[in-house]
């Protein structure tokens with residue numbers, strides 16, 4: 001159970017409205033012009049007004065899951081799993097709410113903003129309509145001219161490779177009056193050009209790469225991750241930040257991607273697992289923990305957590321240095337993170353300890 005609290009801005013006295021739900025809640029989107037709030041939960045989407053009065057609930061899930069079941073399978077061999085709606089995004093261009101759960105390998109749906117119970121499922125080709133992950137996944141919506149584009153980060157969650165999109169991709173949403181699809185912006189199998197890249201298949205099942213936070217800053221898209229140091233050292237997890245040019249016309253194949261390591265330390269002790277991150281007014285904040293056991297990624301609660309902060313100016317200049325070291329962009333076919341991790345250590349300033 002989780003409670004949503006809303007402060008009444010502009011009121012002379014402080015009023016707090018509250019709404020409590022019997023389901024786990026994951027994501028919240030506020031639609032100010034319409035005065036509506038949408039919430040993604042476990043097996044449900046909720047629609048409230050800004051006074052937190054309940055308007056509509058759409059129940060979707062639990063559904064049968066097995067790693068080998070696709071979109072159209074009833075999946076009798078699977079087990080019932082909750083459908084976790086962790087991704088909600090307002091698609092301004094089309095005036096829809098995009099919602100992605102974890103069921104059916106992470107398919108998404110478009111919902112009417114006035115009533116979330118009116119929706120359509122988003123189709124595509126074999127895999128590029130899957131967004132949700134039973135581990136981590138994040139999206140960044142980019143309206144681009146007439147196009148609605150989505151940068152998608154999806155952690156591999158053990159599914160059959162037939163349903164596994166690349167870990168990072170750029171997709172286009174297309175809607176007609178009857179159907180909606182999500183596909184890679186560029187998918188040219190003949191010349192092997194894709195607006196996506198992946199961990200090499202032989203490592204994909206094992207390689208740890210968890211997506212924590214994505215944000216836009218000065219025409220670039222950043223992604224904060226927990227990632228193993230390299231292919232060989234599985235037990236060595238680092239906080240990394242990746243960067244892409246937010247220019248789908250000039251960089252449709254995501255060749256501008258580079259990443260650097262972020263260090264968050266208390267004295268000499270590294271806190272190398274990011275639990276959350278946030279960028280505010282040009283400063284990146286990361287709350288970091290220590291891992292008790294890198295194999296099962298259990299956080300050591302006794303070590304507490306560290307809040308690190310770094311100015312985006314520093315992050316930007318570290319990336320500029322990385323780019324100048326590698327003037328040539330790599331061949332996109334080889335552009336898997338495992339192939340070309342470019343490391344540049346960047347120390348986070350230690351601001352406070354809790």
Ligand SMILES: *[C@@H]1O[C@H](CO)[C@@H](O)[C@H](O)[C@H]1NC(C)=O
Pocket residue numbers: 055056115116117118
């Ligand atoms: C939303 O749409 C559903 C299905 O069309 C309908 O049953 C429900 O009453 C509508 N809810 C509201 C608040 O209009």
Ligand SMILES: *[C@@H]1O[C@H](CO)[C@@H](O)[C@H](O)[C@H]1NC(C)=O
Pocket residue numbers: 125126127128165166184187189194
């Ligand atoms: C690219 O398009 C082909 C044909 O439509 C499809 O089978 C394939 O899954 C697509 N690739 C990706 C990575 O989405």
